[in-house]
Amino acid sequence: MRLFACDNCDQVVHFDNRQCVRCNHRLGFLPDDLLMRSLEPRDGDFWQLTANPQRALRFCGNAGLDICNWLVGPDDDHEFCIACRHNRLVPNIDTQEGIDRWRRISQAQRHLFYSLLRWHLPPPDRFQDPQGGLVFDFLEDEVQFDGHVIPAITGHDEGVIAIRAAEADDLTRELARASMNEPYRTLLGHFRHEVGHFVWNKAVRDRNEFEGFRAVFGDERQDYGIALQNHYQNGAPLGWQQNFISAYATAHPWEDFAECFAHYLHIVDTLETARGFGIAIDPRGHGEMASEVDFDPYRAADAEQLVSAWVPLSVAINAIQRSMGQPDSYPFVLSNAVVTKLEYLHRLIQDRVANPQQAAA
Ligand SMILES: [Zn+2]
Ligand SMILES: [Zn+2]
Ligand SMILES: [Zn+2]
Secondary structure, eight states, X not given: OOOEEOTTTOOEEOTTOSBOTTTOOEEEEETTTTEEEEEEEOSTTEEEESSOTTXXXXXXXXXXXXXXXXXXXXXXXXXXXXTGGGEEEOOOOSSHHHHHHHHHHHHHHHHHHHHHHHTTOXXXXXTTOTTTOOEEEEEOOEEOTTSOEEOOOOEEETTEEEEEGGGGSHHHHHHHHHHTTOSOOOXXXXXXXXXXXXXXXXIXXXXXXHHHHHHHHOOTTSOHHHHHHHHHHHXXXXXXXXXXXSSGGGSOHHHHHHHHHHHHHHHHHHHXXXXXXXXXXXXXXXXGGOEEOOSOGGXXXXXXXXXXXXXXXXXXXXXXXXXXTOOOSOOOOOOHHHHHHHHHHHHHHHHHHHOGGGOOO
């Protein structure tokens, strides 16, 4: 994520800020130019850019409950911003906890969309693609009469991404993480993983790119249901770290692809943050671990360039986390086989960046 500045007073501002702490201007994120903009009130629901008062804008329909800080152009018919317009079922807002949960979910969702927009790859919604456009259902758990909770299931099915809303609660998410023996579980990770399934449908399946995919990830025609059942019964095969980014990636080639897609986004986005802050790694006496992000990670030459910058940086971030008594922020190892998979994803994404007219996702 880029580091932003208030375009009225040059104060540093962040992606989720609502107001400038120095000049007090209201701030909104303008998806058209991917920048935080300072605003002044205009008539009705409209605001205008401080830097360009001719330009009228309004906030996303979800700004009312302070769920979203993105802006919508005056000619746009949609009530919601380019991210929120994909929402179909939203969390329950009858309680403050529900509103807080949705705020955290929405924040992670807009972070995902930021990356997709950085590649100029906005996913189609259901107006543009009624069958396979991307929609989100944020599902509440079902509480039975006796108080028994049936958890909602996070997953993807033909463009519908379901996210279990309760995972916006730290306690619920941490319980799920520990019980499934996962080293990492976040809302943002869920969004990046699930959209990976959507990208597979659009960029591999619908374009008949099976040969290249199978050469790297294996044959996805094995029965998915049985494969998942096997995984939950028997766990990952011994030595999986040689070939997979996570234990879950071993379950089925679809899951491997989605896991690698999530990691590609983790790496690219975190490198952009490091670049925004000018963070470089140069451990004394260990020049081989030096790293500086002197390129735009969203336009990297290849995955190798990303990985060379990422490994020393992630080692340093993990060490800093340990100094704070926190778990590693990136508890993963990038084996050569995984780098090959990231290289495949890199080509897939950059081909679509170069040929936007062919890109459906
Ligand atoms: Zn300011
Ligand atoms: Zn919005
Ligand atoms: Zn999955």
